[in-house]
Amino acid sequence: MATFKDFRNNVKPNWCPGCGDFSVQAAMQRAAANVGLEPENLAVVSGIGCSGRISGYINSYGFHGIHGRSLPIAQGVKMANRDLTVIASGGDGDGFAIGMGHTIHAIRRNIDITYIVMDNQIYGLTKGQTSPRSAAGFKTKSTPQGSIEQAISPMEMALTAGATFVAQSFSTDLKDLTALIEAGIKHKGFSLINVFSPCVTYNKVNTYDWFKENLTKLSDVEGYDPSSRELAMQTLMKHDGLVTGLIYQNTERKSYQEMINGYSETPLANADLTLDQEYFDKLTAEFV
Amino acid sequence: MINQLSWKVGGQQGEGIESTGEIFSIALNRLGYYLYGYRHFSSRIKGGHTNNKIRVSTTQVRSISDDLDILVAFDQETIDVNYKELHENGVIMADTKFDPKKPEDTQASLYAVPFTEIATELGTSLMKNMVAIGATSAVLDLDIKVFEEVVQEIFGRKGQQVVDKNMEAIQAGYDHMKEKLGEKVGAMQLDKADGQKRLFMIGNDAIALGAMAGGCRFMAAYPITPASEIMEYLIKKLPAVGGTVIQTEDEIAAVTMAIGANYGGVRALTASAGPGLSLKMEAIGLSGITETPLVIVDTQRGGPSTGLPTKQEQSDLMAMIYGTHGEIPKIVMAPSTVQEAFYDTAEAFNLAEEYQCPVIVLTDLQLSLGKQTVEPLEFDKVEIRRGKLQSGDLPEIENKGYFKRYEVTEDGVSPRVIPGMKNGIHHVTGVEHEETGKPSESAANRIAQMDKRMRKIENIKFNNPVHKNAPHEEADLLIVGFNSTRGAIEEAMGRLEQDGIKVNHAQVRLIHPFPVDEILPLVQSAKKVAIIENNATGQLANILKMNVGSHGKINKILKYDGNPFLPHEIHTKCKELF
Numbered sequence: 001m002a003t004f005k006d007f008r009n010n011v012k013p014n015w016c017p018g019c020g021d022f023s024v025q026a027a028m029q030r031a032a033a034n035v036g037l038e039p040e041n042l043a044v045v046s047g048i049g050c051s052g053r054i055s056g057y058i059n060s061y062g063f064h065g066i067h068g069r070s071l072p073i074a075q076g077v078k079m080a081n082r083d084l085t086v087i088a089s090g091g092d093g094d095g096f097a098i099g100m101g102h103t104i105h106a107i108r109r110n111i112d113i114t115y116i117v118m119d120n121q122i123y124g125l126t127k128g129q130t131s132p133r134s135a136a137g138f139k140t141k142s143t144p145q146g147s148i149e150q151a152i153s154p155m156e157m158a159l160t161a162g163a164t165f166v167a168q169s170f171s172t173d174l175k176d177l178t179a180l181i182e183a184g185i186k187h188k189g190f191s192l193i194n195v196f197s198p199c200v201t202y203n204k205v206n207t208y209d210w211f212k213e214n215l216t217k218l219s220d221v222e223g224y225d226p227s228s229r230e231l232a233m234q235t236l237m238k239h240d241g242l243v244t245g246l247i248y249q250n251t252e253r254k255s256y257q258e259m260i261n262g263y264s265e266t267p268l269a270n271a272d273l274t275l276d277q278e279y280f281d282k283l284t285a286e287f288v
Numbered sequence: 289m290i291n292q293l294s295w296k297v298g299g300q301q302g303e304g305i306e307s308t309g310e311i312f313s314i315a316l317n318r319l320g321y322y323l324y325g326y327r328h329f330s331s332r333i334k335g336g337h338t339n340n341k342i343r344v345s346t347t348q349v350r351s352i353s354d355d356l357d358i359l360v361a362f363d364q365e366t367i368d369v370n371y372k373e374l375h376e377n378g379v380i381m382a383d384t385k386f387d388p389k390k391p392e393d394t395q396a397s398l399y400a401v402p403f404t405e406i407a408t409e410l411g412t413s414l415m416k417n418m419v420a421i422g423a424t425s426a427v428l429d430l431d432i433k434v435f436e437e438v439v440q441e442i443f444g445r446k447g448q449q450v451v452d453k454n455m456e457a458i459q460a461g462y463d464h465m466k467e468k469l470g471e472k473v474g475a476m477q478l479d480k481a482d483g484q485k486r487l488f489m490i491g492n493d494a495i496a497l498g499a500m501a502g503g504c505r506f507m508a509a510y511p512i513t514p515a516s517e518i519m520e521y522l523i524k525k526l527p528a529v530g531g532t533v534i535q536t537e538d539e540i541a542a543v544t545m546a547i548g549a550n551y552g553g554v555r556a557l558t559a560s561a562g563p564g565l566s567l568k569m570e571a572i573g574l575s576g577i578t579e580t581p582l583v584i585v586d587t588q589r590g591g592p593s594t595g596l597p598t599k600q601e602q603s604d605l606m607a608m609i610y611g612t613h614g615e616i617p618k619i620v621m622a623p624s625t626v627q628e629a630f631y632d633t634a635e636a637f638n639l640a641e642e643y644q645c646p647v648i649v650l651t652d653l654q655l656s657l658g659k660q661t662v663e664p665l666e667f668d669k670v671e672i673r674r675g676k677l678q679s680g681d682l683p684e685i686e687n688k689g690y691f692k693r694y695e696v697t698e699d700g701v702s703p704r705v706i707p708g709m710k711n712g713i714h715h716v717t718g719v720e721h722e723e724t725g726k727p728s729e730s731a732a733n734r735i736a737q738m739d740k741r742m743r744k745i746e747n748i749k750f751n752n753p754v755h756k757n758a759p760h761e762e763a764d765l766l767i768v769g770f771n772s773t774r775g776a777i778e779e780a781m782g783r784l785e786q787d788g789i790k791v792n793h794a795q796v797r798l799i800h801p802f803p804v805d806e807i808l809p810l811v812q813s814a815k816k817v818a819i820i821e822n823n824a825t826g827q828l829a830n831i832l833k834m835n836v837g838s839h840g841k842i843n844k845i846l847k848y849d850g851n852p853f854l855p856h857e858i859h860t861k862c863k864e865l866f
Contacts, residue, residue, distance in 0.1 A: 009688050011726060043707045045548065056715050056726065059688055061707035063551060064717035065544065066574050072508075072541040076548020076556065077707065079506055079534070084552070084707055105537035262527025264505075269553030269706055271530055273503030273672045280667045283497060283525065287487040287662075288318070 004033040007042075009059040020171035020197030021051050021118050027174055028087065028116065029058060031181035037085055045074035047090030047099060050125045051118035051197065054089050068099030071106040071115060078113050081267040082257055085185055086113040092133040093123050096152050100132070103154075107161040107190055112255040114184040114191045117154070118171075120199035121206045128202035138205060153241050158192050159233055164250040165191035166232070168243060170211055171198070180246060189255040196244075218245030227251075291346045291479045293428070294353040297420065298339030298370060299362030301330060308360070308417035309340030311442065312424065315434045316344050317488040317661055320481030324349045324775070325659040326852065331513065331597045337365050346479050350625060350660065350775025354856040357476055358427060359396075360420045362403070364388060371396065379475070381423050381465070383416065399423075399468055406460045415457040422461025429474025432458050487662040491655040491772075494626045494662070495585055496521035498633030499557050501670045504583070505531030506556040508545035510538055510564060513597050514653045515587040518559045539567035543584065547571060550581045551716065553706035555637045559585035562604050563594065569612045572646050574718045576616025579694065579702065579741065581640035585633070585649045587656040588771070590850050599850030600653045602771055603823035605831070608648050609800045615738070617745045619647040620800040624755060624774035626662045628797065629655065634670045642675035643744045644701060650799065652822065654772035654852045676703045682711040690714045690724035696736050700743035745801055753798035754806040757781070763792040765862060766814035768807070770796045770828055772852065773820050779855035784862055791862075796828065802835045817841045818862050824848040 007029035015021050032042050042060035046052040048067035055062035061084075065073045074088035088106075095103050095117045106115065122140065123129040129142035133154070137146040158166045165187040169177040177195060184191030196211050216239050218224045224245075225231055232248040257263060264271060297308045306327065313323050324343045330336040343353045356373035359366070361382040368391065371380065376395035382388035383403040390398040401423050407415040418439075425432050435458055443450045466473050489497075496518045499507070505526065509519040523533040531554075536542040542558045549556035560568065565586050575582040588604045590596025608620050619639050623629040629651060636647040682705065685691060693714035695702045702723075705712030715725030720737060722728040755774070765784065769777050774795045781791045794810050796803070811817055811832070819829035819842060826844035833839050845861045847853055 009690075038710075040708060040710045040713060043552075056717065059713065061713055062715050063548070063578075064715070064719065065547075066570055066718055069540060069544040069571070072536065072544040073548035073551075075534075076506075076508065076545035076550075077552040078548075079532070079545070080549040080552025080554035080556070081706075081708055101537050102541055105541070109534075260527075260532050262530060263532050264530025266530075267553070267708070268505045268531060268549075269708070271505050271554065273505075273555065275501055275529065275667070277667055279528065280501060283500065284487060284665060287489045287493060288485045 001036060002033055002038050004030045006039055007032050007059050009057065011057055013057050014053065015050060016201050018200040019050070020120065020195070021054065023171040023174055024051070024116065024118050024177070024195050024197055025054055025057055027177040027181055028054070030178045031185060032060070032085070034178065034182050035185050041083070042085045042087070043077050045070045045077060045086065045088045047094035049091040049094050049123070051089065051091040052094060068094050068097070069102065070094065071099060071102040074113050075106060075109070075111045078111055079268065081269045083267050087116060088113055089116040089118065091124070092117060092119040092121065093131045096132045096154055104157070104161045107158055107163045107192060110164055110189045110253065110256045112189055112257055114181065114193065116181065117192070117194045118197040119194050120197050120203055122199050122203040124199045124202055153236070154194050155236050155241055155247055156233060159229060159248060163192055163248065164189040164253050166247040167191070167193045167245065168195070168247060169193065170196045170215055170244050172208065173244065176244065183246065187249065188258070189253060214242050216243050218243050218247065289477050289479050292349070293344045293358070293476060293478055294341065294356045295344065295358045295360070295424065296339055296341040296356055296370060296373070297360040298337065298366030301332060301336045301338040302334035303362060304414065304417045305338050305340055305362070308420060309342055311435065311438050312421055313342055313659065314438045314488060318437070318485060319434060320483040320485070321345060321478070322348050322661040323488060323659070324352065324661070326352045326654065327657060329598050337369055339366060339370065344478065346481055348661070351779055351855055352852060354854050358424060360424065361388060362416070367391065379427055381420065399465070401461070401464060401468070403461070406464065407457055410457050410460065411453050415454055418454045418457035419461035422458035423465035425458070426462045426465035426469055426473055427476055429477050432462050487665065488659065489626060489662055490517065490657050490659045491626050491629045491651055492517035492587070492657065493521060494630040494665070495559070495633045495649065495651070496525070497665070498630040499637070500525060500529070501630070501667060502634030502637040503555045503672050504557045504637060505529060506549045506554045507533040507558065508536050508542040508549070508556065509533065509558050510536055510542045510560065512561045512564050514589055514656045515559045515561050515564070515585060518585060539564040540571060543568040543571040547575050547580050547582055550640070551706070557583050557585070559587065561587045561589045562591045565604060565607065565611065572618070573612035573614055573616055575646040576612065576618060576741070577718050577720070578716050579644040580716070581644055582646040583636045583640050583649065584646060585651065588650065588652040596850045598653070600852045601822050601848060601850065602652050603827065603848070604650065605799065605823070605827040608650055609831070615742070617643065617645045617741050618800060619643065619645065619745060619748065620650055621647070622650045622770040622797060622799045623655070624771055624795045624797065626655070626660055627665065630665050631669065632797070638671060638673040639748070641677060642673060642701070643748065644675065644704060645744060650771065652771045658772065676701055678703050678705050678709065678712070682709060684711055690726070692723040693725050694721060694723045694737060694740070696723065696740045700740045748801060750798045753803035755795040755797055756793070756806070756810070758792035758794070758810060760790045760792055761813060762790070763814040764790045764816065765865065766792045766794060766810050766817045767820060767862065768794045768796065768817060768828065768832065769820040770799060773822070776853040776855045776858055777820055780858035780862060783855070783859045787863065789863070789866060802831060804835050807832065808836045811836050811838050811841065814841070816843060816865050818843045818845050818865060820845050820853060820858055822847055822853070
């Protein structure tokens with residue numbers, strides 16, 4: 001059986017020392033091993049940005065696509081091969097700006113993949129512009145007077161879009177994050193995990209210390225129940241979204257694949273591509 | 289007796305004009321006639337003039353006709369818009385309901401027939417279309433029994449009474465018109481057809497069927513005119529073979545999902561029209577640089593932007609060849625008949641896997657939506673070829689080395705594996721990369737990978753890249769077209785030959801890479817060359833000039849008013865060249 005070391009490759013990440021993404025990578029590798037995957041049965045699809053490089057740093061099948069489109073690519077991979085474990089990943093710009101349309105629709109479609117967002121509230125690879133997760137007033141190269149737009153609340157948004165698995169974590173909480181990714185992989189449907197992954201180079205506001213001070217663990221919230229959507233929404237609003245842990249899970253709704261009419265139980269990638277002559281004749285007869 | 293007939297029914301959109309044409313056509317197709325139907329419609333659901341022009345012939349026809357024999361009108365606008373197409377013996381049958389008036393400058397006869405009134409007396413005004421079909425039958429002296437089967441199929445679900453009522457409506461229309469015509473009954477009697485039962489379908493049906501036959505098991509698409517029929521067909525038929533269609537949130541999701549699915553190992557399709565293709569361009573580049581197979585159908589319509597969304601145009605050509613930033617290998621095919629649309633779509637999936645690049649199947653609105661009689665589609669002509677897709681056990685790679693998915697090879701095509709294969713792990717990225725897929729900015733690697741990718745399609749194997757009808761060793765005129773102009777060109781060619789002009793015809797089926805070797809001799813052996821295309825700038829003509837030169841010989845014959853070419857327009861414009 002594979003261990004987390006089997007999910008390491010010999011590529012050295014080009015992230016800045018201290019970047020939160022290192023821990024996210026480690027958590028993904030550990031989670032993959034913990035759920036019993038072999039490297040060839042995992043496909044990591046990522047977007048563009050610093051964090052988008054993650055698919056190249058894990059010893060598994062990896063697809064580094066175009067900006068904002070990791071989700072449709074990942075859904076396509078899963079549709080082709082339902083036996084694969086598919087993880088989509090990228091930054092907050094990738095998922096909540098250019099790719100926001102896909103994020104909402106992937107949530108409501110509920111295809112059985114896991115989406116990990118490395119949320120640093122800044123555009124890092126382009127060297128420091130505002131992101132849809134930047135707080136109002138946040139000063140960047142593109143918002144010298146401070147951002148005058150409202151930040152997106154991805155967890156609340158996911159709940160309203162009909163998400164069946166919503167979780168949030170902090171990159172330094174390696175153990176909790178690993179457990180959440182495992183739970184996300186096991187969840188039958190779309191799982192969204194937003195990870196606060198500080199940018200040590202361009203974000204001097206939302207730092208490790210800032211998160212430590214402001215985050216609340218849901219495990220510390222008395223009576224918290226992740227099966228209650230109402231409670232999830234209330235708690236998120238109360239804490240301005242700054243909570244970590246499993247926020248909401250609906251285990252009753254079926255995944256997209258389970259509901260498709262006629263969808264092959266074996267991977268489409270293994271399908272016999274030749275049509276039956278008889279079926280073809282039946283199809284053409286409809287046009288006479 | 290006549291060997292062909294042109295019939296048009298028109299009215300307001302949403303009042304059953306389409307189904308009237310459909311019932312009339314299916315019945316005649318089953319008698320063994322060759323049909324060609326073209327719909328004039330607008331981008332709205334109710335209201336606005338619409339018409340369905342149907343040509344019936346005892347031989348194959350692939351173009352709408354220059355003129356019109358019979359016009360069935362449900363409103364005055366239909367008469368006003370279309371009467372000029374009628375020849376002097378033409379017949380207008382119009383509903384008495386709107387008190388039809390015949391324009392002064394036509395020799396055609398007008399018969400006011402109480403379509404709505406008869407239908408209402410029989411139960412519902414909805415059956416006015418059936419009355420019109422009956423009235424048409426009287427002009428043609430057609431036994432109305434030929435409609436029984438179709439009416440049964442369409443209304444059978446609603447019960448025998450509905451079927452009987454509709455047949456009564458046809459009978460009543462027939463009787464009424466017969467009395468009106470007197471001696472003129474059967475004035476336009478068609479020669480008997482051969483009774484062969486042939487397919488009657490639109491190009492989009494053939495594309496969808498071609499995809500099924502070609503092993504496509506997944507489609508991701510966003511609705512758009514005139515491409516939606518492809519996804520609508522496949523969502524009905526793919527489940528029987530385990531596949532499915534996802535209607536995505538947008539065009540970019542459609543193409544990237546198709547890329548993901550192809551990477552995942554299933555043959556996947558996306559289809560759209562110009563606006564969608566514009567949105568897909570970045571992803572087409574991703575397919576190119578990651579060497580992921582991808583089949584895209586582009587059903588051209590009037591552009592730019594929303595343009596003329598329900599009208600004929602062929603103006604996406606350059607965008608399809610060059611579209612996406614940077615440089616990638618790409619294959620663009622342009623079937624010119626429904627049969628070719630079937631075979632080419634199936635073949636597109638083979639080429640996409642063999643050359644590991646995007647393949648665009650280009651059609652146009654006239655081909656995609658024009659409904660026509662089609663000779664049998666030969667299923668055994670469809671092959672499945674998967675190129676260098678690896679199967680079985682792969683050799684072990686030491687020290688976590690990656691599989692050389694982008695190995696530089698002589699033909700440029702590298703071995704391909706799909707996720708799930710042991711020892712096949714590699715990286716895929718839209719960033720320039722070395723043989724295992726890891727990013728690389730090395731100049732030498734860039735040249736090696738770029739050359740490798742571009743080399744793949746240099747010697748592409750494609751059967752019949754040009755449909756040629758070249759009876760003359762030395763021709764006065766070579767006519768070149770692509771997609772649906774073929775029918776009108778063929779008819780114009782016949783007339784030009786009668787005028788004593790020696791004409792060769794080439795319909796380009798493989799647009800890119802351009803089949804220079806096939807076209808060049810034809811250009812060289814012709815005194816003049818006429819390029820027929822539905823766009824304003826002469827895109828195919830410019831491609832021809834770029835590839836075969838002969839600038840002085842090449843004449844552009846262009847039409848970009850939203851309507852297909854008519855044979856007489858090509859005939860006249862070509863004659864003017866001499």
